[in-house]
Amino acid sequence: MKIVIIGGVAGGASAATRARRLCESAEIVLIERGPDVSFANCGMPYFVGGEIKDRAKMVVVTPERLRTRYKLDVRTQCSAESIDRGHKRVRLRDLASGREYDETYDKLILAPGAAPIRPPLPGIDLPAVYTLRNLADMDRIKAAIDRGAKSAVVVGAGFIGLEMVENFVHRGVTTTLVELQDQVLPPLDREMTTPIVQALAAKQVNVRLSDSVVAINETPFGMQVVLKSGEAIATELVILGVGVRPENRLAVEAGLDVGPRGGIRVSESMQTSDPDIYAVGDAVETRDFRSGQPTQTPLAGPANRQGRIAADHACGRPSKFRGTQGTAIVGLFGRTAALTGASEKVLQREQRAYRKVYVHPAHHAGYYPGAEAMTIKLLFDPGDGRVLGAQAVGGAGVDKRIDVLALAIQAKLTVYDLEEVELAYAPQYGSAKDPINMVGFVAAGLLRGDHPQLDVTSILALPPEQRPFLLDVRASDEFAAGHLPGAINISVDELRGRLDELPRDRPLAVYCQVGMRGYLATRILIQSGFNVSNISGGYKSYQLAFPGGAS
């Protein structure tokens, strides 16, 4: 058996080593266009920023290690030119010598990755306009800063864009962030990104949302990025982080099926439309675990697993990829934002029924020093309560809660299961009622009808005269420091004695700071015959949804 693998980084390297472990006798050829295999993709921004100091650490495994330890025929700086499916052979080109030759295969695994998109703009090919795909790109960007560059424009506020911004700021580079959408981190819902925008502002990052680059000009005074809004920003370097496009040329030219967004179509076992050819990683179109819909999700974890699965199947094992959940995380100036499963906008796009709640717990017991705040947004099925998606933003402990919720989605658990989760509690680590329990309580209370909830955005989208009667149940000093437009204030502690001040002929929406007192007030009012809902997540949710206030 002879397995040829095109692409030697995440998915390709995983496929190669897995195939070797399964089959000691196979001939395994690993083709990589660049000089490195299996490098630390996700660490590149941190090497630029100086957080990772040792360049050698960026190389996870050397070609030499793969040769001696895994008996792989590794060929770097070698490019795959074409596939001859009829004769089951690949045309290869040694990039140093220019020599071209054929290599036959029994099974071919394509792991070509995805290329950063370079929009066809004037000036896009200027030397100081960078993308970040491999270690050579990284070295070039770092060299520019080492040489003294003091200004940068990052185009695209996705995960990599934000990581570049953080690391530029660490290096003392004045940074502008340009994003076409009206929010950073487009995979998340907008209100969940407010703390990230605030963190950027606190570090003097110039954030330009709902804007885009129309040209990059070289002027006598240096480079200039021209925005659609008309502004021109002088800068020494530009980083493009506007997304990636599957490297599908080989596959397309060989007649393999690709999806509408260019991802190579594969079966659950990562087979392309030719059963002897597999494809894995950022180049493929897979399925969303929840919806079953096609998706292209360029993430390191799924790429590694897909490589493993392709090798399994090529070696005769019935291994299957269960689909991706899109679990992702980013750190920025001590803040963390993460998500797993569907966002609200995805569910809206699918026109799928859902409910949502917000909680704002501390990451560990409040009485123990150092508790950091977080916000969790949970999306779930309105019928059976199954968890559909979760997002969290805050400080320490965000990653832990998203990981637990990622497993809850995988296990198809419901909000009722989250109520019963038994997590590890000591005051440095969590709470007797963990944030996961809390979000379960709040969501299950909603579905049981015990705890009707409304969302602040929907309420304030109504004209004032159509809104429910807004009741703020916090203390008077909290109310005085800021409240929802048109709200009146009766503290929850006085509520039972002041019910006659409330209207019985229209709906009420109560709120407190985070939702707890609002919940109790809702219970008091329901049992007193009022038509009442709690505003999920209270004033804090308002502050996330309307950071500039609402009217």
Next chain:
Amino acid sequence: MKIVIIGGVAGGASAATRARRLCESAEIVLIERGPDVSFANCGMPYFVGGEIKDRAKMVVVTPERLRTRYKLDVRTQCSAESIDRGHKRVRLRDLASGREYDETYDKLILAPGAAPIRPPLPGIDLPAVYTLRNLADMDRIKAAIDRGAKSAVVVGAGFIGLEMVENFVHRGVTTTLVELQDQVLPPLDREMTTPIVQALAAKQVNVRLSDSVVAINETPFGMQVVLKSGEAIATELVILGVGVRPENRLAVEAGLDVGPRGGIRVSESMQTSDPDIYAVGDAVETRDFRSGQPTQTPLAGPANRQGRIAADHACGRPSKFRGTQGTAIVGLFGRTAALTGASEKVLQREQRAYRKVYVHPAHHAGYYPGAEAMTIKLLFDPGDGRVLGAQAVGGAGVDKRIDVLALAIQAKLTVYDLEEVELAYAPQYGSAKDPINMVGFVAAGLLRGDHPQLDVTSILALPPEQRPFLLDVRASDEFAAGHLPGAINISVDELRGRLDELPRDRPLAVYCQVGMRGYLATRILIQSGFNVSNISGGYKSYQLAFPGGAS
């Protein structure tokens, strides 16, 4: 409806507030013997140690708050003397005035907690022999140290014992830890506690395992703790942390069923043998989630949930407690140890079939600075691979992995599911192949037969001549720095060329540092016809199981 609740801390306070939210019209009486309700039980060692500085933070909710906000009839310093089930009334005693009176109930919820055990030893009642149950105990212990006590003996190396040791060391107190068993943290398996013992030793804590206190003497030169081993230790204070006993007097005298270890027997809905009387928290006998066996697990999380469930059921809702998993965690000098589900010794006691594996991953990507090591031990069903229990010890990220595994146990997931977990990966938070994936791969490889594994303790329990041929596949410098007794060394990179040096007539056990190279060596050797297993977790597992070496 009138609900009387005896005990106002974790389970009792949860029951009271939940009952109020469900039923605004109920009369709810909360009886508490001490001066405080709902205090920060689990924070007490950290207040003694000075980590928590503000005494007010130790009171989570004041009686006054419960009165005004939750309309509860809170009576502190009030003791329940007896229950008259026939007339559905409780005899109460106001501790200040000594006045006794009856209170009727429709539903009674017992949340009396558990009392620290004071073994009947000579000197046990000396004033400087403390237990830690409530804030008054905490204040007394802290006062003794504030007055200048410089030495302490902590009896019992459970969770609270270790937390007290850590905080005494923070206060500069010379501390001895005495434990009857041959390990600290008896709920964990012994080998998993080795890093904790090492952390204690590094802080000059005098750890006395397999020993016990036989007497506490007052001498002209101060107090002296006499151990069974004969040693006498001079000390200024003694802390007893040898376990707790359910406070079941009221229940027993009322004729309610209790289990053999004293826990009040309850149904899934927390009803005692009298359907109008519930019991919750540390005083009850519940069920182990996995085995269905009766268990007494005094933990804050389950106590709170049970309080909620009892209130639900008393108010007419069909709420059920799913049992406890025994998830617990402790921090000690920057180390963390945690567990969820069954330990190996519990499975052995049950004579239940299981398999186990060890992995020693870093808590995040190794190329990113600050990766801390951890060890995970996973116990699972040998047939279907269902996760039965997990333990972890190490630095950062231990809590996250145990929480994910706690949910895996709740969801009845298998090791095959762990292979497919999609967790949040960026280099500061985890790895593309997270420790959870790794432990899934290793366990699933064992069950699939791809990756036969043996456990170092079982191998070294055999006389040398009956052991497998021990092959160390690490590099020669690693071998030279320490290896298993009798092992020979062939690096995995040379293995394919040196197969003729290995015996074909007896079993082989290979190992490396953590198990990865051993796995590859195992695959090479299996496919070359050898009878071979990998030693799970490699040399690191050996160092945990035999910290002093083996022969």
